[in-house]
Amino acid sequence: MEFVSSWCNNGVLPPSYVHPSETRPGNLVVPPGTSIPVIDFAGHDRNQIIQKILKAGEEYGFFQVINHGVSETLMDDTMDVIKEFHAMSGMEKQRECSKDPNGSCKLYTSSLDYPAEDFHYWRDALIHPCNPAEECIKFWPEKPTRYREVIGAYSVEMRKLSSRILEIICEGLGLEKGYFSSDLSENPKIIINHYPVCPDPSLTLGLSKHKDPTVISLVLQGLIPGLQVLKDGQWISVQPHPHAFVVNIGYLLQIISNGKLNGAEHRVVTNRNAARTTITYFVFPTNESLIKPAKVLTNEQNPPLYKDCKFSDFFTAFLSRAVEPCT
Template sequence: MEKLVSSWGNNVKSVPESYIFPPELRPGNNHKIPFNTSIPVIDLSELENDHHRFQTIQTIVKASEEFGFFQVINHGIDINLMKETRNVMKEVFEMSDEYKRKLYSEDPLKPCRLHTSRPTHATDGNQHLWRDYLNHPCHPLEEWQHLWPQNPTKYREYVGACSVEVKKLASRILRLISEGLGLKCEYFDKELSGSMLVSVNHYPACPEPSLTLGVSKHSDPNLITILLQDYVSGLQVLHHGQWIAVEPLPDAFLVNVGFQLQIISNGRLKCSDHRAVTNSSDARTTAAFFVAPLLDCVIEPAQAFIDEHHPPLFKSFKYKDFRSYYIAEKGDTEVVMKSFLA
């Protein structure tokens, strides 16, 4: 598989030219920066205590306003399930080239496919990402699970079980955000969070991590993202113009605000730019669960945030139109956001 970095990346001593980013876009010395402790870590077990519940919800809302990111611990998902899911996902990229060839597809409409760089790989020119990924829908589970890889043999079992639990966690967090914003508790239920896609991202060790990127700067197009992290670091968030590194806490999930949550909150919550850097010693494998509206769902600022002093900042649109434009513009936050301003 000449296109998959996982098939040849370990055999090169320098980054091929088509993976070298321009100086203004490459991470340079920022590919390795100290962890930042200001991104909140929220203990969801505190919600069981009436005294701490209000404060915990306010912390979630504040984190979503200031960073667009927070981590959750004591979230209720079995730690062993998380471990087994991580392991079986890593196995996908360790399979033979013959097997990966069967999974590989350049058809963006194929529901389950192994690919490299990003969906626009064929037209990316000299800006390929140091990443392979496996994409497939995972909600409703019974609708999609039969299309997933049959090997590794436990893939469907563990990823299926984890997907169900992550969807429950996402719904729980969205209800807490609704409560904190003063919306009806079930505001984000049904159509607004009716689909979920998982992207299993694999970043092989890279000989020159200062020159390339695993994922370039972007904000997520969906509603909310739940990230199952590796123990290897690599995620960086742009905060007040500076890149800050996110520590991958054992047994935590990372949560981040997507474009749709920013739009529905009329700009109160923040979808922040982030990127993935590589390193020279360890491969990194993560799973991003993208909770999103159904394609025909109409998105617009919630009426609760609009009055004579607070006009709608964004226009009304169908999610599928936003998603198509986002992909065409390669996730460029400024271009995308400007096009949907009221």
């Protein structure tokens, strides 16, 4: 298995990366002015912020946040470090990601199930846990030299920001305070995706249509577009906003909200002129967590739309794509 970034400069799209005609992005033209909501956290009216997030969660399943309190310097340093990581040779990257005998730090190309794929995705990726930091960090890459320091600081800020967003959602849905602060958010992971320059973006994808199997996901995507959200049967592009975070309502939050919030389907398209590197903070529960609609959101008039299920079972079903988890 070779990483896409190791051979993509030959200007050829191998047949194994050409997707079926029905899933190819083609030469899609996104209508001008169409994008997901941008929410300013510097607003003084908390109720207004709550309502904007709920509306975005219901209608799009996505929104961007600005003035969120995370240092722009840290965001820039994080983007620099992850680009430096993916600029290293495949051998170097593999060496840096093989320190944990349990394999918690995973470096791969296309997907974690590469051998079984009918066709591949135009991306390289690194995923690793980040909580508790003092236990996880010793298995993170030591190169680039600032990786552990910068990503460690970034993880702390992402935990704070994700908790803040979940508390706002919690309040908006009428859930008890701290509903998401225990096992539902105790197993966060970071994934760093790299989508190299692609010779023909109309024939392949960086990631296919999917929902995130998370509570929420926070994406730092830089200034290169590529993320697209499916709304009302139409793909809309998430336009990069300087120093913003893209927030994605995960499938788990769709279940917990009993369908009030939308875990929207989305995909990643590639780019002929520029590589795209992103870092996503996934808010995952522990494996033993019970995923179910919040009791306060169900009654005789609004029965549960999903069955109770353990997260480990949900995740297995989600990865198999054989069934809709918890339905």
